[in-house]
Amino acid sequence: MQKFTTLTAPAAAYLKPNVDTDLVIRVERCSRTPRERLGDYAFEMARFTGGNGDSGAPDPAFPLNRPQFAGAGILVGGVNFGCGSSREMAVWAIAGMGFRCVIAPSFGEIFYGNCFQNGLLAIRLPQAVVEALGGALLAAASPVSLTVDLARQVVIAPGGAEHRFEIDPLRKTGLLEGLDPIGLTLRREAEIAAWQAADRARRPWIYNA
Amino acid sequence: MGMTLFDKVWDAHVIAELGGGAQLLHVDRHLIHELSSSRAFPDLAARGLKLRNPALTIGSTDHVVTTNPGRAGAAPWTIRMIDAMRAECAGAGVRYFDVGEDGSGILHVIGPELGFTLPGATVLCADSHTCTNGALGALAFGIGASELLHVLATQTIVQSKPGTLRANFTGSLPRGVYAKDMILALIGRVGAAGGSGYAVEYAGSAVRALEVEARMTLCNLSIELGAKIGMVAPDEKTYAYLQGRRLAPKGRDWDAALAHWQSLPGDADARFDREVGLDVSSLAPQITWGTSPEDVMDVDASIPDSPKRDALDYMGLAAGRPIAGTRVDRVFIGSCTNSRLSDLRIAAAVARSGKVAAHVEAWVVPGSIGVKRAAEAEGLHEVFLEAGFQWREPGCSLCVGANGELVAPQARCVSTSNRNFVGRQGPGARTHLASPAMAAAAALAGEIADVRDFPV
Ligand code: SF4
Numbered sequence: 001m002q003k004f005t006t007l008t009a010p011a012a013a014y015l016k017p018n019v020d021t022d023l024v025i026r027v028e029r030c031s032r033t034p035r036e037r038l039g040d041y042a043f044e045m046a047r048f049t050g051g052n053g054d055s056g057a058p059d060p061a062f063p064l065n066r067p068q069f070a071g072a073g074i075l076v077g078g079v080n081f082g083c084g085s086s087r088e089m090a091v092w093a094i095a096g097m098g099f100r101c102v103i104a105p106s107f108g109e110i111f112y113g114n115c116f117q118n119g120l121l122a123i124r125l126p127q128a129v130v131e132a133l134g135g136a137l138l139a140a141a142s143p144v145s146l147t148v149d150l151a152r153q154v155v156i157a158p159g160g161a162e163h164r165f166e167i168d169p170l171r172k173t174g175l176l177e178g179l180d181p182i183g184l185t186l187r188r189e190a191e192i193a194a195w196q197a198a199d200r201a202r203r204p205w206i207y208n209a
Numbered sequence: 210m211g212m213t214l215f216d217k218v219w220d221a222h223v224i225a226e227l228g229g230g231a232q233l234l235h236v237d238r239h240l241i242h243e244l245s246s247s248r249a250f251p252d253l254a255a256r257g258l259k260l261r262n263p264a265l266t267i268g269s270t271d272h273v274v275t276t277n278p279g280r281a282g283a284a285p286w287t288i289r290m291i292d293a294m295r296a297e298c299a300g301a302g303v304r305y306f307d308v309g310e311d312g313s314g315i316l317h318v319i320g321p322e323l324g325f326t327l328p329g330a331t332v333l334c335a336d337s338h339t340c341t342n343g344a345l346g347a348l349a350f351g352i353g354a355s356e357l358l359h360v361l362a363t364q365t366i367v368q369s370k371p372g373t374l375r376a377n378f379t380g381s382l383p384r385g386v387y388a389k390d391m392i393l394a395l396i397g398r399v400g401a402a403g404g405s406g407y408a409v410e411y412a413g414s415a416v417r418a419l420e421v422e423a424r425m426t427l428c429n430l431s432i433e434l435g436a437k438i439g440m441v442a443p444d445e446k447t448y449a450y451l452q453g454r455r456l457a458p459k460g461r462d463w464d465a466a467l468a469h470w471q472s473l474p475g476d477a478d479a480r481f482d483r484e485v486g487l488d489v490s491s492l493a494p495q496i497t498w499g500t501s502p503e504d505v506m507d508v509d510a511s512i513p514d515s516p517k518r519d520a521l522d523y524m525g526l527a528a529g530r531p532i533a534g535t536r537v538d539r540v541f542i543g544s545c546t547n548s549r550l551s552d553l554r555i556a557a558a559v560a561r562s563g564k565v566a567a568h569v570e571a572w573v574v575p576g577s578i579g580v581k582r583a584a585e586a587e588g589l590h591e592v593f594l595e596a597g598f599q600w601r602e603p604g605c606s607l608c609v610g611a612n613g614e615l616v617a618p619q620a621r622c623v624s625t626s627n628r629n630f631v632g633r634q635g636p637g638a639r640t641h642l643a644s645p646a647m648a649a650a651a652a653l654a655g656e657i658a659d660v661r662d663f664p665v
Contacts, residue, residue: 018401018402018501020628020630020631022630022633027272027609027610027611028610028611030244030611031272031611032286045636046631083401083432083435084337084630085337086335086336086353087245087353087354088335088354088355091353106402106405109405109436109437110337110351110352110432110437113352113353113356114353114356117353168229168231168369169229169230169231170227170229170230170367170369181355181359181367182256182258182358182362185359185362185363185365186362186363188224189363191224191225191233192233192363192364192365195224196262203469205327205458205463205465206237206327206330207264208458209264209324209325209456
């Protein structure tokens with residue numbers, strides 16, 4: 001997995017609450033679009049006129065289409081960002097747009113977990129902080145960069161103000177070192193086998209279905 | 210201090226502490242469908258990994274399969290996906306319940322129906338509505354595609370333990386009000402992120418009074434409450450539901466399992482991190498007006514003057530007007546929320562009282578082959594067909610439109626599914642979530658109607 005240590009990048013804001021993963025990537029893109037092309041269809045219902053990434057033009061009313069957000073690497077989102085479906089294509093689509101970090105007051109839980117499986121850092125900050133950061137981005141006429149320092153667990157605003165965030169230590173190490181979760185668990189095969197052997201005696205019906 | 214049901218089941222599955230609160234949990238039951246597992250076996254092979262415990266995974270086909278009567282007119286790409294699923298399951302030694310075969314259907318319907326889902330078991334699937342299985346007292350949650358690979362390769366999952374929330378439903382349900390109304394009302398009250406960070410246990414006299422299938426409806430919408438996990442403590446109804454099912458424990462296994470299950474309900478002095486309560490005695494039938502499940506209201510109320518202007522615009526609704534009387538184009542009775550035999554019985558009771566309005570296209574899509582056959586055995590299909598509903602083959606269908614079955618742009622659909630998101634039933638489609646009874650009433654009335662005005 002791709003490592004994540006520090007990132008300084010222009011940031012974009014889309015503060016709508018309850019952005020669901022159906023909105024991030026339509027279900028038909030999940031079955032028929034190669035992973036590398038999902039970014040072209042991210043948010044397509046809101047992002048393109050006619051709601052279609054194949055035939056529509058960028059809709060100027062959609063926040064992420066603002067010129068100052070072109071090339072952004074950090075996405076500032078609203079409450080309950082990524083709620084709904086478990087589709088990991090939503091993370092692939094957001095990564096496909098060029099984002100490596102999403103900051104929001106809260107996330108859909110499955111989406112949140114999926115981010116870390118793909119080297120994307122999801123950061124929870126208090127709602128007031130997110131709204132202030134996002135508001136400043138939306139008000140700016142030219143690109144504004146934020147810095148994210150994962151080791152120190154801070155988001156650094158343009159004026160230098162630091163906002164500390166919490167993160168599960170295992171996820172933090174995973175990103176800092178670019179560790180592969182499956183590889184790590186496979187190292188525990190003996191423990192898994194021993195647990196199952198004991199469990200077979202305890203709950204034979206689980207294994208006899 | 211006593212332990213909750215959730216704590217007991219979680220703690221019993223911890224294989225290792227991974228530091229910082231993360232734990233390695235054993236996965237007892239894993240289900241795969243053709244959409245979210247479509248890249249899994251090739252990805253597994255590409256990494257040189259193999260399926261660790263084939264017997265603990267089952268598969269079926271629900272998202273892309275056509276639900277046209279007789280499965281007519283399936284798109285070639287859907288056939289290719291299903292062919293791939295069948296071949297991959299055969300290659301990996303996974304029991305696969307093929308289209309139309311006994312046991313096949315929407316995964317969250319067949320897990321319990323087959324007796325694959327069991328109390329006290331961990332049940333995972335790369336699908337957010339896996340929480341449905343918690344109705345049997347299982348610890349069930351949805352995962353992503355990467356975690357799906359992790360489960361296939363290791364039969365485990367890495368998780369941090371969430372907090373606990375008890376949703377206490379008291380009182381008894383009035384006529385025309387169901388489990389769907391209970392959970393929609395709760396989401397309306399605490400919000401679509403209200404359960405975020407918690408495993409929810411549904412408790413209280415109104416939950417104990419629900420039959421097992423209705424408890425599945427309750428648990429199904431846990432994810433719409435923001436929670437990955439929803440559970441109901443197993444009881445005599447749970448055990449009676451499971452006994453004799455195809456994959457449920459038999460003989461001595463049954464006796465041992467039953468003794469274990471009876472130890473699972475939470476201790477009387479167990480404490481929850483958060484408690485919410487709802488007295489259902491005066492609950493009205495619920496219907497959503499917006500584009501999040503939290504945008505919900507009593508059917509006999511006026512559309513709220515919400516700051517969510519974009520949601521009202523998308524839905525083509527004006528604040529301050531009654532929602533009843535809003536003309537509808539489509540009705541969908543189906544999905545892992547409300548496609549079980551008991552749901553179809555409730556809808557059929559309403560359907561018996563009239564005919565589908567001429568301008569409405571109304572579909573009934575059973576959740577599984579088992580449900581379809583059972584409904585046909587008691588003649589429910591004839592009730593629906595005579596009233597003017599389409600009686601279709603099992604699948605996810607209009608819930609998500611992954612198979613190309615869609616609601617047209619700006620068309621209005623009353624749906625028994627779980628998500629009214631923008632574009633969920635098709636680009637521009639307007640979805641109102643409600644119970645099967647309310648959906649059937651809307652089909653007959655041709656508009657959003659109060660099911661209490663119908664014979665229920
Ligand atoms: S019926 Fe709908 S919610 Fe349920 S699994 Fe299928 S698509 Fe998902």
